[in-house]
Amino acid sequence: MKHHKMKASSLILATIISLVWSKQFSYEGYKVWSVTPKSDEQGKLLLEWENNVSIDFWEQVSKIGLSSRIMAAPDVQSQFEEFLVEHNIDHKLIIENVERVFERERLENSQNKAKSTPNSQPGSGNFNHFWTFSEINRYLTQLTILYGDICHTETLGFSYEGRAMRALKIGRFDGTRPIVFFEAGVHAREWIAPMAALYLIEQLVINHHTHYELQSVDVIVIPVLNPDGYEYSYNYERLWRKTRSPNANSTCVGVDANRNFAHEWRPSNNPCSLTYGGVAPFTEPEAAIVRDLYARYQDLVKFHIGIHSYGLYFLYPWGYDFVNIDNWEDHDLAGNNFAEAIFNVNGTIYRVGNAAMLLYTAYGGGSDYAAYAAAELSATVELPGGGDSGFDLPAERIESVVKETWMGLEQVLHYVADVHGSK
Numbered sequence: 001m002k003h004h005k006m007k008a009s010s011l012i013l014a015t016i017i018s019l020v021w022s023k024q025f026s027y028e029g030y031k032v033w034s035v036t037p038k039s040d041e042q043g044k045l046l047l048e049w050e051n052n053v054s055i056d057f058w059e060q061v062s063k064i065g066l067s068s069r070i071m072a073a074p075d076v077q078s079q080f081e082e083f084l085v086e087h088n089i090d091h092k093l094i095i096e097n098v099e100r101v102f103e104r105e106r107l108e109n110s111q112n113k114a115k116s117t118p119n120s121q122p123g124s125g126n127f128n129h130f131w132t133f134s135e136i137n138r139y140l141t142q143l144t145i146l147y148g149d150i151c152h153t154e155t156l157g158f159s160y161e162g163r164a165m166r167a168l169k170i171g172r173f174d175g176t177r178p179i180v181f182f183e184a185g186v187h188a189r190e191w192i193a194p195m196a197a198l199y200l201i202e203q204l205v206i207n208h209h210t211h212y213e214l215q216s217v218d219v220i221v222i223p224v225l226n227p228d229g230y231e232y233s234y235n236y237e238r239l240w241r242k243t244r245s246p247n248a249n250s251t252c253v254g255v256d257a258n259r260n261f262a263h264e265w266r267p268s269n270n271p272c273s274l275t276y277g278g279v280a281p282f283t284e285p286e287a288a289i290v291r292d293l294y295a296r297y298q299d300l301v302k303f304h305i306g307i308h309s310y311g312l313y314f315l316y317p318w319g320y321d322f323v324n325i326d327n328w329e330d331h332d333l334a335g336n337n338f339a340e341a342i343f344n345v346n347g348t349i350y351r352v353g354n355a356a357m358l359l360y361t362a363y364g365g366g367s368d369y370a371a372y373a374a375a376e377l378s379a380t381v382e383l384p385g386g387g388d389s390g391f392d393l394p395a396e397r398i399e400s401v402v403k404e405t406w407m408g409l410e411q412v413l414h415y416v417a418d419v420h421g422s423k
Contacts, residue, residue, distance in 0.1 A: 025237040027102060029074040032058070032095035035084065036067040042089050046070075047360060051273045053252075055080065056239060059311050059385070060359045064351075069385075071098060071239075102238050108395045127199060127399040130191045133163070133231050136198065136223055140168050147205050150214075156222070156289040160245040163227040165289055170204050171218030178420040179300045180413055181293065181375070183222040184307035186258045186286060186366065188229025188240045192383050192393050192401060193307040197223040199402035200409050213413040216421030218300075220293070226257055226286050243284050247271035257286040258306070259362065261369035264320035277364045290366060294373040302416045303334070304370035304378040305409065309393075310385030312350050314338050317371040317378055319355035319362045328354065331377055334415045338381070338408040345404040348384065355380065377415075381408070 037043040043063055049055045054073035061068050072080045084091045095101060112129040131139070144153045151170045158164055171177065184190075184197035201221050208214055224230050228244035242254030252272035259265075259277030268276050282288045294301065316331035318324070325331060335352035342348050351358060355367070370378040384401050386393045393401060 023236055024102070024106075027098035027238070030071055030095075030098040031074075031077055031093060032069050032071045032098060033081075033084070033091045034067045034094045035061075035070050036065065036090040037061060038065060038090065042087060043360065045083075045087055046089070049080070049083075050275065051270050052076065053272045056274065062359055064358060069094065071095075105238075105394065112395045127195060127402055129395050130195060130234070130398070131198070132234060133224060133227050136194060137164070137166060139198065140166055140201075140223075143168065143201065143205050147208075150208050151205050156293070157285050159226075159228045159285055160243060161228045163231070165222065165225065165227060165286065167220050167222045168201050168205075169218070169220050170201075170208075171214065173218050175300070177216060177218045177300075178302040178416050179218045179220060179297055180303045180305070180416050181220045181301050181370075182305045182307060182409070183225045183290065183366070185222075185224040185230055186226050186306065187256075187308060188226050188233040188242070189238065190309040190383075191230075191233070192309045192398065194223045194230070195398050196307050196383060196402045196405045196409075197221055199406055203406055203410075211410075211413070213410075213417035213421065215417075217413060217417045219413070222289075225290075229254065241274050242276070243286055245284060247276075248279075252276075255284050257284045258366050259364040260284045260287040261364045261366050262291070263364070263369040263372040264318075265364035275362070281364065287366070290369070291373070294370070294375075299374050301370070301375045302377065302420050303412055304367065304375040305412060306366050306370075306380045307383065307405075308380055309383040311382035312348065312384060313358060313380070313382040314350050314352045315355035315358060315367070315380045315382070316353070317355065317368050319365045319368050319380075321361060322354075322356045324354050324357075325371055327376070331379065334377055334412065335379060337411040337415060341411045342404045342408040345407050346400065348404055350381075350408075376420075381405075 037046055043061050046061050050057060054076040056071040058069040058071060109129045116126040140153045143151055151168055153166055153168055155164045155166050182197055184193040204211060204219060226243055229240055229242060232244055233240040242256050244254055246253055250271040255278040256275045259275055260281060260283060262281035265277060265281045270276060278284060282291055314335035332352060339350035339352050342350060367378045367380045383405060
């Protein structure tokens, strides 16, 4: 009898998973190449494909001879491969069928989630699967209830679809202490970024007595800056990147919120592009709440970190031009402290430098805006990716990555506490 019950339960679980997966956008037949431009000319030629809706740059093209993974839909695969051959650009097919990769990812994530403690209790260590947006919000609420003397949750605004964009604030916020501001998940498909932000939160809140920097620094963490996109990526289209607001006179939905900031914003006429910055700065509430935070706290924010994936970079301004920010030496020092701390955990190597000089120019970015708005230091960190197996990390690697990332982010807090901290 017990055997039959277990078998029935397994069938029910399989049916539920099948029903959930049936909603998923299919990447059947999509292929991924690892592409390595060997010159600036080859890199620029590759970037001409960026606005093609059938091409998806999983990593930004590097200027220093590093490989980037690029996905092509079936309708342009022959044309794209012919282009690579014609221009003698090194390339290698690494994923024959992307849908198989995401089938494995969904299965592994579901299996690991089933093994986890219900409701993601604080300190339970449930970093073996990617959390849903509702799980993340529930977790922030639990922390506020259990540790309300040191942290509280604040709703900063609402997304286009009406989801609350919430921050966890750790510290006093009485206007006397420097602030370190972390935001993650502005690009919906970068699932490891919110997980790294949540692990950062867990360490600072549950283990707050062990962190001297919290005696003199306040911290703001937004774990999911793009909740509509995150939910859409989680439940329907795995590689969705943008927001979910409609675009006038177009069937293409969404804006890249990380191209929607006012500093050096550029207009674009292609709303179907993955990097479409909108019709004007701050049209997206996901960017506007960051602007409003800077207006609210003025010069108190001393370090802004945008958590992304992937690429293993610590990138500082400016990203809109091949020019270093005036205090680039301070950025470089903080970035190398970050990179060294991570290297000492697992040997993971981050590259530190100016965003445009290591990669290529990008306009209207959050990191540039933060520096422009008064943050003394501002950077984007690009976390590890999933290797040849897929866009983002397998669930089994989440815990390892968030732990090493925490060691680097802790150095950011130490930097601000040592330079600006006051009791």
